[in-house]
Amino acid sequence: xxxxxxxxxxxxxxxxxxxxxxxxxxxxxxxxxxxxxxxxxxxxxxxxxxxxxxxxxxxxxxxxxxxxxxxxxxxxxxxxxxxxxxxxxxxxxxxxxxxxxxxxxxxxxxxxxxxxxxxxxxxxxxxxxxxxxxxxxxxxxxxxxxxxxxxxxxxxxxxxxxxxxxxxxxxxxxxxxxxxxxxxxxxxxxxxxxxxxxxxxxxxxxxxxxxxxxxxxxxxxxxxxxxxxxxxxxxxxxxxxxxxxxxxxxxxxxxxxxxxxxxxxxxxxxxxxxxxxxxxxxxxxx
Amino acid sequence: xxxxxxxxxxxxxxxxxxxxxxxxxxxxxxxxxxxxxxxxxxxxxxxxxxxxxxxxxxxxxxxxxxxxxxxxxxxxxxxxxxxxxxxxxxxxxxxxxxxxxxxxxxxxxxxxxxxxxxxxxxxxxxxxxxxxxxxxxxxxxxxxxxxxxxxxxxxxxxxxxxxxxxxxxxxxxxxxxxxxxxxxxxxxxxxxxxxxxxxxxxxxxxxxxxxxxxxxxxxxxxxxxxxxxxxxxxxxxxxxxxxxxxxxxxx
Numbered sequence: 001x002x003x004x005x006x007x008x009x010x011x012x013x014x015x016x017x018x019x020x021x022x023x024x025x026x027x028x029x030x031x032x033x034x035x036x037x038x039x040x041x042x043x044x045x046x047x048x049x050x051x052x053x054x055x056x057x058x059x060x061x062x063x064x065x066x067x068x069x070x071x072x073x074x075x076x077x078x079x080x081x082x083x084x085x086x087x088x089x090x091x092x093x094x095x096x097x098x099x100x101x102x103x104x105x106x107x108x109x110x111x112x113x114x115x116x117x118x119x120x121x122x123x124x125x126x127x128x129x130x131x132x133x134x135x136x137x138x139x140x141x142x143x144x145x146x147x148x149x150x151x152x153x154x155x156x157x158x159x160x161x162x163x164x165x166x167x168x169x170x171x172x173x174x175x176x177x178x179x180x181x182x183x184x185x186x187x188x189x190x191x192x193x194x195x196x197x198x199x200x201x202x203x204x205x206x207x208x209x210x211x212x213x214x215x216x217x218x219x220x221x222x223x224x225x226x227x228x229x230x231x232x233x234x235x236x237x238x239x240x241x242x243x244x245x246x247x248x249x250x251x252x253x254x255x256x257x258x259x260x261x262x263x264x265x266x267x268x269x270x271x272x273x274x275x276x277x278x279x280x281x282x283x284x285x286x
Numbered sequence: 287x288x289x290x291x292x293x294x295x296x297x298x299x300x301x302x303x304x305x306x307x308x309x310x311x312x313x314x315x316x317x318x319x320x321x322x323x324x325x326x327x328x329x330x331x332x333x334x335x336x337x338x339x340x341x342x343x344x345x346x347x348x349x350x351x352x353x354x355x356x357x358x359x360x361x362x363x364x365x366x367x368x369x370x371x372x373x374x375x376x377x378x379x380x381x382x383x384x385x386x387x388x389x390x391x392x393x394x395x396x397x398x399x400x401x402x403x404x405x406x407x408x409x410x411x412x413x414x415x416x417x418x419x420x421x422x423x424x425x426x427x428x429x430x431x432x433x434x435x436x437x438x439x440x441x442x443x444x445x446x447x448x449x450x451x452x453x454x455x456x457x458x459x460x461x462x463x464x465x466x467x468x469x470x471x472x473x474x475x476x477x478x479x480x481x482x483x484x485x486x487x488x489x490x491x492x493x494x495x496x497x498x499x500x501x502x503x504x505x506x507x508x509x510x511x512x513x514x515x516x517x518x519x520x521x522x523x524x525x526x527x528x529x530x531x532x533x534x535x536x537x
Contacts, residue, residue: 009379010424010473060375061384064366074362075394077436081387082363088379130432134379 002099005111006133009092014136019099020223021136023110026144027187028165029154030205031212032108035144038213039220043104048224051098054108058089069164076169080118084131087114091135099136111135112198116190120183121170139223142216143195144205148184155180320532321401323438324523325412327494328446329487330468331453332508333515337446338410340516341523350406350527351534353396357411360391371467378423381467385416386433398438404534406527413437414445414497422489423473441526444519445498446508450488454480 002017024032024039036052043050056062065082068074074082095105111132118128146154155161161176163169167183168176195202203215324341326334338354345352358367367384370376376384400407413434420430457464458480466472469479470486497503504522506515527533 007426007429009377011377060370060380061366064363064369067365068362071362073395075391077390077394078360078362078387081383081390081433082366085366085380085383085387088377088383089375092377092379093375124435127432127435130429133429 003137004134005129005137009088009134012092012096012134017096017099017136019101019103019105021095021099021105021107021138022220022223023107023112023138023141024144025109025112025141025191025200026205027146027151027184027191028162029151029158030144030146031209032144034209035142035213035216036106036108038209039106039216042217043106043220046224049098049101049103050106051094051103052106052108053090053094055083055113056086058086059093060089061086074169076118076121076123079169080114080121080123080128081131083114083117087111087132088134095136107138110138110141112141112191112194112200116187116194119190120167120186140219141198141200142219143191143200143202144212145188145191145195145202146205148181148188150206151184152180319398319401319438320404320530321407322526322530322533323397323401323407323409323440324526325409325414325440325443326446327411327414327418327443327503328448328508329450329453329490329494331456332446332448333456333512334444334446334508335410336512337444337506337515337519338408340512341519342408344516344520345406345408345523346536349536351404351536352406352408353400354408354410355392355397357409357415358385358388360388362391363388371465374466374472376467376472378420378425378473381423381472382416382420382425382430382433385420389413389416389434390436393437401438404532406533409440412440412443414443414494414501414503417497418490418493421493422470422486442522443501443503444506444522445494445503446506446515447494448508450484450491452509453487454484 002014002021004012004014008014022039024036026032033054040050040052056065061082065086068079068082095107098105115125115128115132119125155165161180163176165183166176166180167186168179171179171182173179173182194200201219203212205212326338328334342352342354358364363384367388370380370384397407397409416434417427417430421427464479464483469483470489471477471479471482473486475485476482494503498505506518508515
């Protein structure tokens with residue numbers, strides 16, 4: 001069953017969250033949204049319902065955070081808690097309902113980015129972990145890793161330096177460039193620590209986006225396969241019934257290729273029961 | 287990372303070094319701040335705001351530099367809280383977090399710098415309000431306490447204790463009806479707003495009672511005449527201010 005990092009919020013039920021929670025993490029400019037924009041249509045083509053979400057997209061606090069960041073008076077504790085509000089609103093109102101409905105939830109950043117940012121801003125690591133202890137443990141965290149040196153050209157030749165991405169509220173550097181380097185390096189160091197603690201799967205984000213995507217596809221596919229083996233009880237039951245030649249009292253015609261494999265089911269608990277119920281001999285395992 | 291930033295809060299310029307927030311978070315407030323913080327707590331209708339406003343006027347008349355801060359009043363955050371309440375979007379968790387965000391903004395930009403500058407700060411409701419309400423909504427007791435670990439410890443936290451029926455009697459005559467979250471209608475104790483209010487406030491009183499020994503709240507009997515309560519409050523506040531050095535004088 002799905003778990004949280006320690007705490008349950010009031011009314012939070014974990015028993016029927018059948019979907020998959022997949023996190024894409026990485027520093028600013030690592031290509032997270034590019035990858036999510038490719039993952040989503042691919043998964044939908046495979047027939048999966050997908051919800052994608054990310055920081056400051058909550059109905060409750062998204063707008064408030066954007067407005068607060070426009071000014072020059074958003075403090076560090078306030079910022080950390082505003083983001084926590086945004087996260088929990090999306091957790092409770094988007095991610096959990098989507099998982100319950102069997103969706104694949106793709107999230108652009110998760111609690112790890114929020115923790116890294118808060119810690120770099122001087123917040124106590126235990127304090128911020130405690131706040132996010134009600135977050136769900138995801139099925140996978142793909143960490144798109146990029147060194148500061150590799151990151152800089154991506155930023156200067158696309159959107160330029162941003163006040164917050166340069167940590168201008170934290171570092172008393174000479175200019176945006178100096179600050180960007182110090183801030184992103186500090187974030188990266190924190191991410192590297194978190195990647196061990198929280199079992200990130202690290203991908204080299206300096207590689208071509210298509211290559212990164214191919215790696216992500218393979219990794220996501222594995223999660224989906226693992227799921228179909230582990231939980232698709234009905235599929236096993238159907239096959240077992242087919243092997244036993246009956247299902248709920250009705251004879252089942254066996255396709256030729258499964259007939260020869262009857263004995264494979266002999267030791268399967270579901271199949272064994274079916275054989276017994278129908279008074280048939282369990283075939284010898286060959 | 288050694289330099290901080292100069293903040294101008296009202297008449298005071300405060301040096302606010304950057305690296306201090308981490309230990310402050312761990313140690314739950316810094317008692318060495320030169321200013322003094324007094325807070326009032328209690329359920330709606332306990333008369334705490336009346337008492338605080340009388341205290342405020344008295345301190346000003348004595349020449350102290352006094353600043354007042356109200357629960358849920360951050361300019362940066364209150365629009366979000368308002369949206370959440372109006373659209374009934376808040377769950378117990380987001381209700382808790384958005385109020386903590388509001389409180390953090392007031393702590394960071396106002397309360398802490400003012401205490402560093404040697405002001406007397408008065409708060410109508412403080413972290414104990416959050417502890418009482420959030421736990422009454424089902425939040426984990428320890429989680430909420432940890433959440434507010436960055437708060438400054440008040441010199442005195444007054445708890446105005448009043449029987450539930452007295453408080454409700456004062457409120458019912460004073461206004462028409464209860465608001466959705468105020469009555470705890472979000473947690474479904476009862477469909478009737480007055481009944482829900484009664485049940486919800488009952489839970490809050492239980493939490494306050496537990497906090498009296500836990501945090502050393504100073505209990506004031508809020509059924510006594512206003513003047514008697516105020517005399518008690520002033521006496522306690524006076525002893526704290528006499529001991530304090532470096533307090534600001536009102537310009």
